[in-house]
Amino acid sequence: MSNLHRLFFKAFSNKTRLEIIRLLRKKPLTVTEICKKTGFEQSRISHNLKCLEHCGFVKVTPNGSFRKYELDKETIIPIVDLFEKHIKKYRKRLECCKVIGQSNRRMKKSEAR
Amino acid sequence: MSNLHRLFFKAFSNKTRLEIIRLLRKKPLTVTEICKKTGFEQSRISHNLKCLEHCGFVKVTPNGSFRKYELDKETIIPIVDLFEKHIKKYRKRLECCKVIGQSNRRMKKSEAR
DNA sequence: AAATTATATGATAATTTTGTCATATGAGTA
DNA sequence: TACTCATATGACAAAATTATCATATAATTT
Numbered sequence: 001m002s003n004l005h006r007l008f009f010k011a012f013s014n015k016t017r018l019e020i021i022r023l024l025r026k027k028p029l030t031v032t033e034i035c036k037k038t039g040f041e042q043s044r045i046s047h048n049l050k051c052l053e054h055c056g057f058v059k060v061t062p063n064g065s066f067r068k069y070e071l072d073k074e075t076i077i078p079i080v081d082l083f084e085k086h087i088k089k090y091r092k093r094l095e096c097c098k099v100i101g102q103s104n105r106r107m108k109k110s111e112a113r
Numbered sequence: 114m115s116n117l118h119r120l121f122f123k124a125f126s127n128k129t130r131l132e133i134i135r136l137l138r139k140k141p142l143t144v145t146e147i148c149k150k151t152g153f154e155q156s157r158i159s160h161n162l163k164c165l166e167h168c169g170f171v172k173v174t175p176n177g178s179f180r181k182y183e184l185d186k187e188t189i190i191p192i193v194d195l196f197e198k199h200i201k202k203y204r205k206r207l208e209c210c211k212v213i214g215q216s217n218r219r220m221k222k223s224e225a226r
Numbered sequence: 227a228a229a230t231t232a233t234a235t236g237a238t239a240a241t242t243t244t245g246t247c248a249t250a251t252g253a254g255t256a
Numbered sequence: 257t258a259c260t261c262a263t264a265t266g267a268c269a270a271a272a273t274t275a276t277c278a279t280a281t282a283a284t285t286t
Binding site: 010014015016043047066 | 275276278
């Protein structure tokens with residue numbers, strides 16, 4: 001359980017990256033396609049794809065000015081399957097964890113009075 | 114790939130919690146024992162144990178004023194094994210990812226001039 | 227070669243997560 | 257009952273992560 005493990009899980013523990021993984025699980029996509037499907041900004045997608053690539057979650061195939069991203073199937077898919085199992089069992093608890101859940105959220109500046 | 118997945122991975126992606134998991138992998142321990150072995154503060158351990166318990170990673174057995182924490186073996190151990198495999202392959206890349214790696218770190222206030 | 231399209235990247239503000247401090251609770255013991 | 261030990265918890269400062277903005281690069285088309 002080293003620092004590497006932590007990095008590995010960090011790559012997973014982010015909304016944008018998980019969304020990308022979810023999409024790529026179906027089929028390879030370009031940056032623009034991912035943008036359209038998620039509704040997220042392009043630079044946001046690029047930054048996070050870079051992270052995923054760096055960590056070995058995705059591979060790229062340049063094609064002209066496009067870059068096709070696809071998911072690594074050897075380890076990422078099996079891991080996703082495994083935690084589906086865990087989540088089935090602990091859904092309720094995960095949902096209301098105070099430390100990492102939404103309830104830990106503080107008031108946003110924009111909400112402050 | 115929902116918000117739940119994110120929470121699940123978040124539970125893993127923290128130094129303190131990973132250290133606790135590493136220790137509990139060997140045998141069940143009380144809070145004080147974990148404190149001693151890690152050198153981390155007691156409230157830090159308690160807060161994070163609570164998170165782990167909440168997320169179904171650990172179970173507690175109260176015993177007098179002690180509380181023995183042990184790891185869930187059904188899903189957590191297999192997952193750990195799976196990512197060992199991934200890490201073996203991508204060690205180098207994970208180590209230098211700019212987005213989630215150490216190099217993303219900004220200067221601390223105490224270091225500012 | 228200028229314009230357009232696709233993607234990447236650096237800096238930084240906004241947000242989230244974490245650890246710490248102070249303190250609370252609860253069980254056992256003198 | 258007062259004291260000690262084991263653990264929990266709330267609030268908040270500090271640290272880490274994230275998204276966004278501005279801009280860069282690189283391929284393609286006109």
